[in-house]
Amino acid sequence: MLELHFAMPIMSLTAIISAGVMTLNWFMYQTADGVRQWMFSMQLMALTCLLLIGISYQPEAVTFVALTCLFASFYFFVNGTEKFFKLPHSHTVWIIIAVVYFALVSWFSFVDSNRAMRYIASYSLVTISMGLSIRTLMVCTPSHHQRPSLSRWGFLVACLSVFAVLSIHLLTLDVKSQPAVLTSLTTSQVLVIAATVCLPIILCVAFSLLCGAQQLEKMALLAQKNKQASLLKGRFLTMLSHELRTPLNAIVGHADMLKRIPREPQKHAQLCDVISEAAHSLSDLANQVLLQAKGEQVGAQLKPVNLPEQARSVFELLLPLSKNKGLELKLRIDERLEELYFLTDKESLLLILKNLMSNGIKYTEHGEVILSVNLQEPQRKGDSLERRVQFSVSDTGIGLSQNALDYIFEPFASTQLEHNISNSAGFGLSLSKQLVENLGGELTVCSEVKQGTVFSFSLQLNSCDIPATQKAADENKAQQIALSTSSILVVEDNLLNQEVLKHYLQDTKMYCEYVRSLTDATDAIKAETFDVILLDMHLPDGHGLEWWQNLQGHFEPAQAPTVIALTGDADEEAQQKYLQHGITYCLEKPISGAILLSVLEHVGTAHTTQINPLQLLDEQVVAHLNKQFDSQFLNTKLMYLADTFDYEFAQLQGLADIQAIEQLEVKLQTLIQECIDLGLKALAQALVETKDAVRAKQVIDWRALHHYAKQNALALQNYQKQFCAVRNI
Structure with missing residues (x-):
């Protein structure tokens, strides 16, 4: 062991340098698997070399610590190699190795101090580690490394070099401690010393080559994937162009045929069916493109x-x-x-x-x-x-x-x-x-x-259970005025879309006025009263939502028209924003006539609640509230009641969507009690029936129930104003 003692100080220096280089590698390649374990391995190897300097005069406890660090160093060496090459780590093998190794090292350190046996135990540990690392290198799947490269050969040579140098040390093992004299060393001993000193550097270079090669491989794969994605998107745009032009050609061609063919109802109906089918195909394609481009999951509507x-x-x-x-x-x-x-x-x-x-x-x-x-x-x-x-x-x-x-x-x-x-x-x-x-x-x-x-x-x-119609929705419809008595303001800048809406509304006997800008809409509202506003959200002179937010403050809550947004926004978040800021419904373009008429029948108007508020309210409770609270305080509280219902019903629908039935029932019960305390007897009854329907797993029309709640809130607010006016006379 003469040459080993002589080489240890220099080997400690090279091990420290290698540990520093591997630490830098870890900072550079933190995302690469196994690099952190290799860094730990080199750091522990440097610590081992420092502890083994002057092994002849060190106590057995320090020697044992050094051999423990050596075990940890090669454990991390193998573990890092397995992680790098994506192979599972064998815990059982290392438990067996640890038990045998520490049994030998402990015995020959504290019971029978024998340097040769300690060296043999260490040599066996290193040999097994190198064998496991070479096996990992050979077994790794081709998908991670497509062909043999310089980095892989370098790692193989490094493992074999460690094995060869330590084997030479074992063959030339001298159990007697002899002083190291430089002039007495033979050529073979000098070569062994040089090889020993270079071992940490050889391992460090091998690790660095592997990390660099993996990084280059990732960059090459990324470039290939980007190129493939570019080709796929180019092909997609080509197909998209074809898919858009095909139904458009059908629509234009059949519309021209429809214009040229004389009065043949059956033929006209066939041509219209083709045009309708092509339009629906375009709509379906647009929805799929927008959903896919959005790249995120859309909330399920159960x-x-x-x-x-x-x-x-x-x-x-x-x-x-x-x-x-x-x-x-x-x-x-x-x-x-x-x-x-x-x-x-x-x-x-x-x-x-x-x-x-x-x-x-x-x-x-x-x-x-x-x-x-x-x-x-x-x-x-x-x-x-x-x-x-x-x-x-x-x-x-x-x-x-x-x-x-x-x-x-x-x-x-x-x-x-x-x-x-x-x-x-x-x-x-x-x-x-x-x-x-x-x-x-x-x-x-x-x-x-x-x-x-x-x-x-x-x-x-x-x-x-089989879906059942909600009684609350039926009561809501019963309290709505007939469509024939409603007036509608249509705010739509596109003349073709106006014509479509005129076609849908012409048989309803409703009074309709059509404008093309927000400025004209404002003038129309100042000139007369409208029950419903069909509002395009994107107009030449502004955004529909901003216009309505600025305008709705000028209405008394009971006289405010019901606003239905006509929007091409497929973004559910944008539609939720509309609903939270005073818009009652959102209809996506292209507008379906059947859906539009159904919504108009369902929505009703705010002044519906003024027909007979006593059907909705409990007079005694309202009178008691006026005795208990100051009228100004109560008026202020009721002013924000409709907005409070917006928040409450958003929570109810959210709980229903995620099937949180227990929390939904608790929330409904709380809301029922609040309605009873405010004298909203009809809404409280509707909520009780809704709670029963939830237990029976029936479908709930939350939007209809929400609108019914706002009608009740407006009725209470108006009745409170009348109550205060009568009391002050």
């Missing part, structure tokens, strides 16, 4: 849904498409599902099934496309019964290669350029996967080339 009904609606929608291609479209539904209703997001589920089935039809030239809906065994969770429903869409089409399966769910990816992006693998699958995950499932695919493809997913759903 509603009672009969799954067989939804499956049949998609089946009937796509049946003509399959017949045109000569394909057989089949529907297989579990009979047990026929009478069941489940709480799920109806719109998302329909879009998923439509995308998967139309995708199968487009990629199948001969054979069949099958939609299957199966019920699995139910599971009880608390008071509710959860059932898992399996959906699958299979076809006998061209199938997908393994390479295509790797990126089939990537945005903008498509296996064939000519296929429709809104319904094919180019676009719909990415959105479908996102929507399935939002519903708590996972979309999977199984396919073979020329053998067909099967897409499947399963959802854990809560069963519910």
Whole structure:
């Protein structure tokens, strides 16, 4: 061990330098796996060398500490190597090594002090560590390192060098302690010393090469992925252009045919159907593009849904498409599902099934496309019964290669350029996967080339009762005035959109006035009173929301018109902002005539509550409140009651959306008591019935109930003003 003693001070210096370099590497490559463990390894190796300087006169306790640091150093060495090459760490092997190693080191340090046996134990530890590291290097999967590189060969050489140098030390082991004289060293001893001194540097260089090579590989993969994404987006834009122009061409062409063909009602109806279908296709495409571009999950709107009904609606929608291609479209539904209703997001589920089935039809030239809906065994969770429903869409089409399966769910990816992006693998699958995950499932695919493809997913759903109409909504409708007596102000700058709205409203016998700017709208409101304002949110002279916020303060709460936003904003957050700042409803463009008329029937106007407020209020409670509180204080409190209901009902709907039934019932009970204390007897009764409906798992029209609550609040406010006026006479 003569040359080892002589080399130890210099080796300590090189180990300290190597530890510093590895610390810098860790700062540079913190995201790389294993670098931190390698840094610890080099730091502990430097500490070991410092403790072993002058080993001949050091006490056994310090020697034991040095050998413990040596064990920790090579443990981190192997652990870092395994992490770097993505292999699992073997804890059992290291527990066995630790038990044997520390048993030998403890015995030959404190019981039988034997330097040679301590060296043999250390040599065995290092040999096993180098063997495990070389094994990790050889076993690592090609996906992490595609081809042999300089860094891998460098690491292999470093491990073999450590093993070789320590083997030479073992073969030349001299148990007698002899003083080290430089002039007495042979050439072989000098070479061994040089190799020993260089060991930390060799390991440090090997680590640095691996880190640098991995960083270069990541950069190359990132550049390749960016290039592929750029190509996919370019192809997507090409397909998008085609998909936009195709229905637009159909709309323009059929509109021209409609104008040229003389009075043929049947032919006109057919042409109008084509135009309507093309327009809906454009709308559907726009919705999917916006959802996908948004890149985030959309909150699920849970509603009672009969799954067989939804499956049949998609089946009937796509049946003509399959017949045109000569394909057989089949529907297989579990009979047990026929009478069941489940709480799920109806719109998302329909879009998923439509995308998967139309995708199968487009990629199948001969054979069949099958939609299957199966019920699995139910599971009880608390008071509710959860059932898992399996959906699958299979076809006998061209199938997908393994390479295509790797990126089939990537945005903008498509296996064939000519296929429709809104319904094919180019676009719909990415959105479908996102929507399935939002519903708590996972979309999977199984396919073979020329053998067909099967897409499947399963959802854990809560069963519910058949939807029932809320009595509160019925009472709300009963108190609304007839549409024929309402007046509407339409604020829309686009003349074509005005014509569409005129067409929808012409048979309602409502008085309608149309303006094209916010300035004209302000003048119209000053000239006469309107019950409803249909307000486009983006106008040439300003934003509709800002205009209404500035204007609504000039109205008495009972006389304020009901504002319905006509918006193209697909952003749910923007629509929520509208609803929180005085807008009653948001209708997305393109506007459906049926939905518009339904909303107008449902909304009513603020002065409805003035017909007979005594039907809504408890006179005795109101009188008691006026005795208990100062009238000015009570008027101020009631002034903000409608705004308070905005917050309260937003909380109620939020709890309902996340199915927090217990918290929802507690919140409803609190609100019921508040209504009773304020004399809002009709609203309190409606809330009691709502609470019963929640327990019965019936669907709740929260928007209608919210509007009914605001009507009651306005009725109470108006009645309070009348009460105070009479008392002051």
